[in-house]
Amino acid sequence: MKTSFLPLLVTVLAAGLLAGCGRQAKDAPDGSGRPVVALVVKTLNNPFFIEMQQGAEAAASAAGVQLIVQAAEREVDVERQMQIIENLIQRKVDALVVAPSGSREIVPVIVKANRAGIPVLVVDTRADAAALQAAGGQTAAFIGSDNYEGGKVAGEFLVEKMGGRARIAVLEGIPGHETGDARLRGFRDAIKDSPGMVIIASQPANWERDQGYNVFQNIMQAHPTVDAMFAASDLMALGALEAIAAAGRTGRITIVGFDALPEARAAVQRGAMAATVAQDPASMGRIGIEWAARILKGEIPPDEISVPIQLVK
């Protein structure tokens, strides 16, 4: 009968779709006997993590490992990132390299990986040390830049550039994010000895470009005298840049960003931005994979591997 035929049709279609995905994925993991390392980043629609992915991919073949890269659809979706890691543990990957979406929220799943005997390397954002200790979890290493230091470099640069006098707006990341908090602490510490450097507004734009645009537009409305801005990430800075352009104030507000995205580098070069802090995500990805391979051969990494910070100006 017609009715029983249709569900079947849909099922076959869905199965076909899946099988297609399966085939596409087949040549990556499974089968060859080389160890499998999974890189789980926050999201793959942020250029920062795409650079990290590219660095990891370049390192994978040289290190003799197979690489799987996965991420949640949204940078803030901690539960989805947890699910992905749980699934990779089920898949029995040999090592995990993780950029946590939430410093504390990542802890339970690190404990799970520990129990399954899978080493976890943390990149970019630290897992919360206290929470990790309380839960009895362990990470093999942290690979990243010192965000506090990066914020400090940005602050020092701005003091020098503005001659010690500025009315500054700050765009924060998602509140409670270790990464963003550290950057802001560094920035504030760098300017606190210059009484002419005044933060007139500090608002979260949640790491997002469109929010950077909107929030900065509002700040310009409330504080027309603003003449400098520090954004905890380039995406937010680039959003703000558009808002400035739309207001016809390009070049009149000194902007310092963070992450040195290619687009931000270009903006620095043409003078729309003053500087951006380079974190080198590609190196983080590369070092993460290299150390994962070495751990699997029995080597023991240092607790912290610092990826140097540069100021692109």
Added chain:
Amino acid sequence: MNERPALLQMQGITKRYPGVVALEEVDLEVRRGEVHFLLGENGAGKSTLMKILAGAVQRDAGTIIIDGCISELRSPREANDAGVSIIYQEFNLVPHLTVAENIFLGREPAARLPGLIDRARMEQEAQQRLTELGVVIRPDAVVDDLGVAEQQMVEVAKALSIDAKILIMDEPTSALTNQEITRLFHVIRTLRDRGVAIIYISHRMEELHRIGDRVTVMRDGRHIATRELTSTHLNELITLMVGRALTEHFPKVAVPAGEELLRVEGLKRTGVLHGISLTLHRGEVVGLAGLMGSGRTELARAIFGADPVDGGRIWVRGKEAKLDSPRAAIALGLGFLTEDRKRQGLVLGLDVTANTCLANLDRFSAAGIVSPGQEMAVAKKLTADLRVKTPDLHQLVVNLSGGNQQKVVLAKWLCREAEILIFDEPTRGIDVGSKVEIYQLINRLAAEGKAVLMISSEMPEILGMSDRILVMHRGSIAGEFSAAEATQEKILHCAVGAKAA
């Protein structure tokens, strides 16, 4: 009558649905320039057959020949191209568009620039069609502002504009006043004389001889007979439809009236009801007559607490009551069988049992938990009692025929053991067999000491079933008659606003 050539031949049409054969080898032959009635009880297969002809439903087997050409009719569009047009009981008009826009919907005359519509030409052509029909409707009027009869004329004009050779009309008079019906019949005769074949579905037997040429009777998905109307008696057709002879049309049994159950005094709703007073006694059937729009349904809704009122008092069983919601009314033993059972009476997606018990679920539940056993037992008894034709008690009511659906609504109020029943057009769109059963039920309810207020637009029904008749005109009671003194003329007189005789 001389033999005219067959315009449409449907041969061996068969349609099966899972578990049901809707049509079994049905033949239908319609001639050029005739009004061909299609008769049958609800569920006989008339609608399905017509939907197949209109391309809305696909047949499983059979041939359709229109004007000598075999036609597949795979879609409404193909049917239109073959010259078939259908006017459903619920019109297919877009309410917020104008008359001209509706008539040419999907076939708008193009202006010089592609994508633009030549408005002037469209309205001019629409005007022409309407004039041909002899009706006065502005082509730029918005359809929503038109009356039912005018909307129907727009549908007819739309059919004409595609040069329909075969026009199907499903219950075209069900919502019209007598005057409007006369006008519609005039239009139908005009079309017939121009060679259009009209297939006409109606439950109103009196229309057969007024407008029909031939009639085809269907029953249980089969073709039973096709007759010339000039040589056929009404009773014979009813027998063919029902498959058994109906002895009595209105089996009225008079019951002596008892104590007063309901008293309404000065019920007001601004602009709708102007101080209505009435009483209902045990064992009484009170007919409520009046033209469309006279406020009968509004009165019923106001008594039942479904619409707010601006004044008036109500007593139930001698005690003053505040009926401000259907829930309060039901608690006092009122029941309301609505005019539109699909929109207001039934939850179509629920089964027979759930609908039967909907108004009295407390009776079958303890601590909020429903007992399916008790529910089923009562539903079983009531459906057997009312002779509801359903494969089982878990059948969704959407799958039942109109007459059986109406019986389920009745079962709901019997289940509630309502004593004061308001029936709004209880037999509208229902086949003859079910009608008689519903009349018998009304008798039984009266005999059991219940009171029935019956709203009806069918004069014979009002005259045949009521102990007392109230006539409404523009929101007021214009007259009251006992069964003995009431005549069709007197009632009509009141209904149109002339002084009561």
Added chain:
Amino acid sequence: MKIPNRLARNARQFGTFAVFVVLCAVISILTPHFLSVSNLLNVAQQTVINAIIAVGLTYVIISAGIDLSVGSILAFSGVVMGQALGAGLPLPLAIAAGVAVGTGCGAVNGLLIAYGRLPPFIATLGMMSVARGAALLVTDGRPVSGFSESFRWLATGEVMGVPVPVLIMILVYVAAHFVLRRTKFGRYTFAIGGNEEAALLSGVPVRLYKLGIYAVCGGLAGLASVILTARLNSAQPIAGLSYELDAIAATVIGGTSLMGGRGSVVGTLLGALIMGVLRNGLNLLGVSSFIQQVVIGAVIIAAVLLDTFLKNSKR
């Protein structure tokens, strides 16, 4: 006669079940890691949050409504409970507070819809923003974290080998199925969604029950937040972003009609499991997250297509 009829009526559910089984079969052929007890429990745990929220939405959607605010309500309930725990409230009280906040938000939705006569879409769209804002406000935007082991047991514990969240989910589903099929509340939910006017004229206290339906939906979002918070060991004010869409998807895949009046809790569970299995399977296969989104979207569309076809072929 009776059994084939029942079969025909439940055709949609059997269809969903068939899709689920075939999906599992295909994935287990493609990867050896899928069909193990630990992975299946893993999938079940990952389905819990969506599945519990989707129960509430099933009720709402059967009543011909919609609730867009469940994701935000989840966040708000979670942080209130987290703060209550942080303030030293006993565990059961804190959990009750979280669920109560969810129920309260849902009840406000219900009030606006039933008594304020707002369209459900608008009322819950508003609540989506209000509850999210409230969650950020009470926490100053920061997550609340670090809970006791006894609380975390709700996510990490096991009873006879079954993880506690899965157990809670099963209990919720058994109860929800019973309520939908066997109680006045369930019957009226169908009646209101199938034909609100007929229900009203049959004496159903429509507004009261609508209020109840949205309150239950909010309460279930609150319950989901308890499990999510225990699972992440953190209550985030930005938790549950777009969870309402996942829950609507599960409900729709499970065969509940967005037009109201038709649907089942069992179907919704299957819908949530299908989504969970798909995500798990695609992770196991190492498929890129972009393709995953495409596949899940395709499944939602296929499910609704299936629905439309079934409906048309019945007519």
